[in-house]
Structure formats: C-alpha cells, structure tokens
Amino acid sequence: MSSDRNAAIGLDTNYKYGFVTEIETETVPRGLNEDIIRMISSKKNEPEWMLEYRLKAYRHWLTMTEPTWAHVKYDPIDFQDIIYFSAPKKKGEGPKSLEDLDPELLRTFERLGIPLAEQKRISGVAVDAVFDSVSIATTHQEELKKYGVVFCSISEAMHTHPELVKKYLGSVVPYTDNFYAALNAAVFSDGSFVYVPKGVRCPIDLSTYFRINASETGQFERTLIIADEGSFVNYLEGCTAPQRDENQLHAAVVELIALDDAEIKYSTVQNWYTGDKEGKGGIYNFVTKRGKCQGRNSKISWTQIESGSAITWKYPSCILLGDGSQGAFYSVALTHDYMQADTGTKMIHIGKNTKSTIISKGISTGYSRNTYRGLVKIMPSATGARNYSQCDSMLVGDKCTADTVPYIEVKNETAVVEHEATTSRISEDQLFYLESRGLDREAAISMLVNGFCKDVFKQLPLEFSVEAVKLIEMKLENSVG
Amino acid sequence: MGNLLEIKNLHASVEGKAVLKGINLEVKAGEVHAIMGPNGSGKSTLSKVIAGHPGYEVTEGSILYEINFQMKDLLALSPDERAKEGVFLAFQYPVEIPGVSNFEFLRAAFNSVCKHHGTPEMDEPSFREFLRKKMEIVNMKEDFIERAVNTGFSGGEKKRNEILQMAVLSPRLAVLDETDSGLDIDALRVVADGVNRLRSKDNAIILITHYQRLLDYIAPDYVHVLAGGRIIETGDKTLALKLEERGYDWLLQN
Numbered sequence: 001m002s003s004d005r006n007a008a009i010g011l012d013t014n015y016k017y018g019f020v021t022e023i024e025t026e027t028v029p030r031g032l033n034e035d036i037i038r039m040i041s042s043k044k045n046e047p048e049w050m051l052e053y054r055l056k057a058y059r060h061w062l063t064m065t066e067p068t069w070a071h072v073k074y075d076p077i078d079f080q081d082i083i084y085f086s087a088p089k090k091k092g093e094g095p096k097s098l099e100d101l102d103p104e105l106l107r108t109f110e111r112l113g114i115p116l117a118e119q120k121r122i123s124g125v126a127v128d129a130v131f132d133s134v135s136i137a138t139t140h141q142e143e144l145k146k147y148g149v150v151f152c153s154i155s156e157a158m159h160t161h162p163e164l165v166k167k168y169l170g171s172v173v174p175y176t177d178n179f180y181a182a183l184n185a186a187v188f189s190d191g192s193f194v195y196v197p198k199g200v201r202c203p204i205d206l207s208t209y210f211r212i213n214a215s216e217t218g219q220f221e222r223t224l225i226i227a228d229e230g231s232f233v234n235y236l237e238g239c240t241a242p243q244r245d246e247n248q249l250h251a252a253v254v255e256l257i258a259l260d261d262a263e264i265k266y267s268t269v270q271n272w273y274t275g276d277k278e279g280k281g282g283i284y285n286f287v288t289k290r291g292k293c294q295g296r297n298s299k300i301s302w303t304q305i306e307s308g309s310a311i312t313w314k315y316p317s318c319i320l321l322g323d324g325s326q327g328a329f330y331s332v333a334l335t336h337d338y339m340q341a342d343t344g345t346k347m348i349h350i351g352k353n354t355k356s357t358i359i360s361k362g363i364s365t366g367y368s369r370n371t372y373r374g375l376v377k378i379m380p381s382a383t384g385a386r387n388y389s390q391c392d393s394m395l396v397g398d399k400c401t402a403d404t405v406p407y408i409e410v411k412n413e414t415a416v417v418e419h420e421a422t423t424s425r426i427s428e429d430q431l432f433y434l435e436s437r438g439l440d441r442e443a444a445i446s447m448l449v450n451g452f453c454k455d456v457f458k459q460l461p462l463e464f465s466v467e468a469v470k471l472i473e474m475k476l477e478n479s480v481g
Numbered sequence: 482m483g484n485l486l487e488i489k490n491l492h493a494s495v496e497g498k499a500v501l502k503g504i505n506l507e508v509k510a511g512e513v514h515a516i517m518g519p520n521g522s523g524k525s526t527l528s529k530v531i532a533g534h535p536g537y538e539v540t541e542g543s544i545l546y547e548i549n550f551q552m553k554d555l556l557a558l559s560p561d562e563r564a565k566e567g568v569f570l571a572f573q574y575p576v577e578i579p580g581v582s583n584f585e586f587l588r589a590a591f592n593s594v595c596k597h598h599g600t601p602e603m604d605e606p607s608f609r610e611f612l613r614k615k616m617e618i619v620n621m622k623e624d625f626i627e628r629a630v631n632t633g634f635s636g637g638e639k640k641r642n643e644i645l646q647m648a649v650l651s652p653r654l655a656v657l658d659e660t661d662s663g664l665d666i667d668a669l670r671v672v673a674d675g676v677n678r679l680r681s682k683d684n685a686i687i688l689i690t691h692y693q694r695l696l697d698y699i700a701p702d703y704v705h706v707l708a709g710g711r712i713i714e715t716g717d718k719t720l721a722l723k724l725e726e727r728g729y730d731w732l733l734q735n
Contacts (some may be wrong), residue, residue, distance in 0.1 A: 436561075448578065
C-alpha cells in the first residue's frame with residue numbers, strides 16, 4: 001500500500017512522468033485580456049461575484065511589475081504568449097463523474113500511480129486529481145462526507161459552499177499581495193478546497209495531484225483549506241509535468257486558515273520537470289503559499305521537499321495572529337544541473353506567545369543556484385514571541401552556489417529570536433570515513449545528504465519520508481558522478 | 482603461510498611534502514605488529530596511505546595485499562574497494578556524521594561488504610540481533626544504536642565505536658591508529674579486550690601507538706620504530722619496554 005500512497009504525491013525514483021497524454025482539449029485563445037477572463041469564468045460556469053473578483057485582480061495586475069529581487073535569472077516571460085486555460089473536453093453536460101471522463105485521462109492518472117476508479121483507488125488517502133486547468137475527479141468524497149469534511153475542487157466549492165469561498169478566498173493572500181498572486185487571482189483555474197468542521201480530526205489524509213499536460217499552457221492552481229475550531233487535517237501535494245523544451249509557468253496560490261485550536265499540516269513534494277542537463281525547458285514554479293493561524297493555539301506547518309522545476313520562487317509562510325499560535329517551516333531544497341531555487345518562509349508574529357520554527361536544508365549540485373530567503377517579523381503586539389531558525393546549505397561540487405538571506409525584524413523586546421546558519425562543502429573527511437567502511441562514493445554522498453536532511457524528513461508521514469529519501473538519492477545519483 | 486601485506490620502499494607525500502621515505506614491512510595473517518615512533522615520524526600517514534585517503538600521494542614503492550591467494554596492488558583500489566577486501570582503519574580522530582544513525586551506517590557498511598562477496602545481506606531485525614552481540618564486545622549501551630554516528634560522542638565512545646565497527650566488518654587487516662590515545666585506563670582495557678577478542682589466526686593487526694601501556698594488554702609479535710619516514714628498528718615486545726625506559730634518542734643517534 002505504501003508505494004501506492006507515494007505514487008499519490010508523485011514520488012517515484014525516475015522521472016517517468018515526462019510523457020504526454022494525447023487528448024482532445026478545449027482551450028481559450030492565447031494571451032490575456034478581460035475577454036479571456038470572462039471566457040474562463042463562463043467555461044467554469046462561475047457565479048458573477050467570482051468574475052468580478054477576477055476582473056478586479058486583473059486590473060490591479062496591470063499596474064504591477066514582475067519582482068526581480070530573487071536570485072534567479074531567466075528571459076522575460078511574455079504573458080501574452082501563454083494559454084491561460086486548457087481542459088480535457090467533456091462528453092456531456094451532466095454532473096462530474098468518472099463515466100463522463102475520457103478513458104485516456106483515467107489511464108494517465110493510473111500511469112502516474114493514481115487510480116481514480118472506485119474499485120482501484122488508494123485506501124487511506126483521498127485524492128483530488130487536477131489535469132491542466134481543471135479538477136477531473138476527487139476520490140473518497142462519500143466517506144469524508146460522513147465526517148462533514150468537504151474535499152472537492154475549488155470550482156465546485158464556489159457553487160456548493162459559496163459563503164466559505166467568499167469569506168476566505170483572498171483573505172490570506174489578497175490579489176494585491178504580489179505580481180503572481182494577482183495574476184493567479186485573475187486567471188486561476190482549479191485546485192482543491194478543504195473544509196474540516198469543528199472538532200473533527202480528518203480520518204484520512206487529503207492529497208492533490210497536479211498534472212500539467214498541455215503545452216504552452218500555464219497552470220494556475222488555487223487551493224483553499226479551512227480548519228474550523230479544534231480540527232485537524234494532514235494534506236499532501238504532489239506535482240509532475242511532461243518533459244518539454246520550452247518553459248511553462250506554474251503560478252499557484254495556496255491559502256490555509258486555522259481557527260481556534262485547529263491544526264493543518266501541509267506537505268509538498270515538488271517534482272515538476274526540471275529541464276534537461278543543459279538547462280533547457282522545465283517549469284517556472286512561482287508560488288505564493290501562506291497560512292493564517294487565526295485562532296488561539298492554532299498550528300500550521302509547511303513541509304516541503306523541493307526537488308523539481310527549472311526555477312522555484314516560493315515562500316510558504318505563516319501569519320501568527322491568534323495568541324499562542326504556532327507556525328513551522330521544514331524544507332529540503334535540492335537543485336542540480338542548471339536549476340535555480342529561491343525559497344524560504346516568512347513568519348509574522350502578531351499574537352502573544354506565538355512560536356515559530358524554521359528548519360531549512362539546501363543542497364546544491366552541478367551548476368545550480370540555491371538561495372534561502374526568510375523573514376521573521378515580531379510585531380509590537382507579539383509579547384513573548386519565540387522563533388528558532390536553522391538554515392543549512394550543503395554544496396556538492398564547486399560550480400554551484402548557495403546563499404542565505406535571513407531578514408529579522410523585532411519590534412517587541414520580550415521576543416526571543418534565534419538564528420543559526422551554516423554553509424558547508426560536502427566534507428572530504430566524512431566521505432573518506434564512509435568510504436573506508438565499504439560504501440562507494442555515491443552511497444557515501446547520499447548517506448551524508450540524507451543525514452543532513454534528517455530533521456526535515458522526519459516531519460513527513462513515514463512512508464513519504466522513506467520515498468523522499470529515495471527521490472533525493474535518485475536525483476543525486478543522476479547529478480553527482 | 483604467505484604474506485597478507487607487503488609494503489616495499491614506500492614513499493608518500495602530503496601537500497607536496499615528503500613524509501614516508503622508504504617503508505618496508507611484511508605482515509602475515511595471525512600477526513600483531515606495533516608501530517611506535519616520535520611525533521611527526523609518519524605513523525598516521527602510513528595508516529592513511531594503506532586505507533587510501535585521497536590527500537596522500539604515493540610517489541614511489543608499492544603496497545601488495547593478498548586477495549584470493551594472490552598478491553594484488555592495493556594502491557590500485559579505491560578506499561571502498563579496499564574496505565570490501567577486508568582492510569580496516571580505526572581512525573585516530575573518528576569523524577562525526579550528523580543525522581545518520583549508527584544502525585543505518587553499520588548496516589549499510591556491512592551489507593555493502595556482503596554484496597561485494599556475494600553473501601546474503603542482512604535485513605533489519607537480523608542485523609539488530611547481530612549488532613547487539615557485537616556491542617557486548619565493547620560494552621556499548623543500547624541507546625547507541627539510534628544515536629548519530631560519533632555525533633556528540635565522548636572521546637572514549639568514539640574509540641570504542643571504531644572497535645565496534647571492526648567487530649562488525651571483521652577485517653583481515655586492521656590498522657589501529659592511536660586508538661589508545663586519550664583513553665583512561667578503564668576505557669583502554671575495554672578497547673584492548675575488544676581487540677584481543679577479534680584477534681585470530683586469519684587476520685592481522687597493525688597497532689600504531691605512542692605508548693607501551695597498550696602493549697601491556699595487547700601483546701604484539703613485532704615492534705617497529707618509525708622515525709623520519711623510515712622503519713629504523715624492529716624487535717619483539719621487549720623493544721617497546723626498552724623504548725619506554727630510554728625514549729627514542731638512543732635509536733635516533735645511531
């Protein structure tokens with residue numbers, strides 16, 4: 001069962017996800033303007049208030065410029081040269097069901113290791129399968145309904161739970177937040193919606209699998225998770241895409257809201273196509289993820305294994321508003337060949353006695369660039385706030401770079417903020433020690449890297465952590481030699 | 482019985498500086514050789530060259546080692562290949578490997594050697610059982626298994642861990658580089674006792690040490706004095722006693 005579960009988040013040891021599904025699609029014309037947005041909204045049969053929201057975001061986006069502060073380099077993106085919506089053609093107009101799906105889609109997800117059909121699906125984890133711009137199926141809905149847990153695509157939630165979507169969409173990441181968040185708000189296609197009611201411990205893990213298939217298309221995922229008072233949810237996310245020579249944009253927004261005493265654990269294994277050995281092609285992963293610990297003693301943790309994408313620009317953050325709330329960020333970012341990653345977190349302490357933990361492990365190999373960028377901000381109201389940050393970088397080889405850019409702003413003198421950072425080249429002494437016990441160089445490097453990442457891996461559910469180790473080993477095997 | 486190890490006219494340098502200047506040494510299975518000598522004489526360099534540390538360059542001479550009843554060029558093998566063929570170095574300064582438990586480290590090492598020889602690898606439960614027995618040899622506490630390799634270990638624990646690794650890997654040639662240094666008398670006894678229990682007619686041990694006291698516990702067949710990158714004197718264990726009494730000066734003056 002564990003290998004099924006791992007497939008559910010795109011964990012596998014070879015990039016065997018590089019294939020393309022031949023399928024009839026409906027798309028909107030290339031480029032971006034208000035008509036395109038109206039078209040997307042109408043294709044999704046959205047309520048008027050949603051279209052209004054999109055248009056406001058779009059108009060705001062027009063006033064913004066692309067951020068350039070990240071340590072990444074790429075040719076300017078032509079936003080008029082992207083197709084903003086692509087979905088497999090539906091057979092009928094009826095409600096979404098597996099019978100309505102093109103069998104080719106079912107086969108695609110089966111090949112990715114995620115059977116969607118009732119009798120074959122993976123037990124113990126519910127999956128929302130997103131293909132290009134739409135969610136095509138969500139498993140285990142009936143079972144979850146018994147507990148009052150809502151797990152569906154966000155497009156569906158607009159109709160079934162408009163009050164929740166209206167209340168929370170954009171409440172953590174407003175469209176004014178940044179360039180890509182505004183773009184996402186204007187054109188977002190699909191993603192998952194989760195609501196866990198008061199006092200419910202979600203009985204199974206929830207997971208979304210994002211698949212980019214169409215070429216020249218951007219994917220603009222939008223995910224919203226609300227954990228009501230005293231509830232708990234474990235959420236996992238995986239992503240893969242075909243191998244293509246041109247770059248593709250993935251600009252997601254994820255918002256988490258935890259009310260009093262609620263806890264959300266959000267884990268990502270990001271394995272988008274990285275581009276080839278020369279750095280050609282691959283996904284631009286420009287993502288805004290933020291959680292709001294709104295309630296007292298609420299908890300949000302982000303665990304990410306970033307091992308894919310040509311460029312990653314991503315800072316999963318926590319706003320610690322409720323008194324006694326806790327935020328955590330555990331990250332392993334591995335870059336190889338010509339990959340570039342600028343990733344980290346922001347912990348904004350507003351409530352009293354709020355706590356945050358940051359553990360970041362960056363590994364650079366090949367010609368890659370790997371930057372940790374983080375902000376710890378203690379507001380004047382955050383009496384008794386505590387933060388502990390540990391940011392370690394490991395270099396394998398001498399052509400890669402690693403940078404650590406921590407920002408710390410403390411406006412309350414009772415706060416305790418600790419920051420530790422190290423950068424090291426993989427140590428010849430350690431390698432020799434392991435080699436002299438019979439491990440070859442590759443095995444020795446992989447053992448050292450796994451040891452280096454241990455504090456993060458142990459935050460993942462057990463089976464995922466085992467597979468994450470394998471994924472990192474496989475990536476190292478291909479890039480260190 | 483033939484030789485297990487033959488070192489001939491070995492010259493080696495570190496960062497361009499010549500340290501070994503013509504070492505000759507023959508070791509047979511079943512023998513224990515002690516190598517003593519003043520600081521900077523090249524004792525540790527010799528051990529690193531035998532194990533294959535990439536920072537040491539052999540400029541002249543050879544090291545032959547018996548593999549499948551044939552003397553093979555040891556210097557042609559990578560460090561991990563030497564280990565798989567039964568060469569073991571107990572480090573003077575064991576290295577810390579944070580985040581890697583002793584259990585996973587020892588099992589990976591053990592299985593890597595098994596794989597090389599085509600013998601079955603051990604699964605977790607059987608290796609745990611196997612490791613427990615070996616731990617008794619050096620008096621290791623249970624919690625050691627899950628601790629990270631040498632990380633936060635006391636000096637004594639690190640040295641005992643080296644002997645434990647030796648017990649797990651059962652090498653044919655073990656080089657112990659100042660395993661006794663920094664140990665109090667009780668720890669020294671534990672370490673020496675461990676070494677004695679691993680001593681057999683099939684393996685050979687080279688003890689590199691500053692002090693005669695280790696030789697009170699592990700009786701060597703030969704004692705060599707290394708000075709200025711050469712072996713200048715060879716004798717039996719009485720040579721060590723003589724050195725204890727008179728120092729090295731009388732030899733250096735010859």
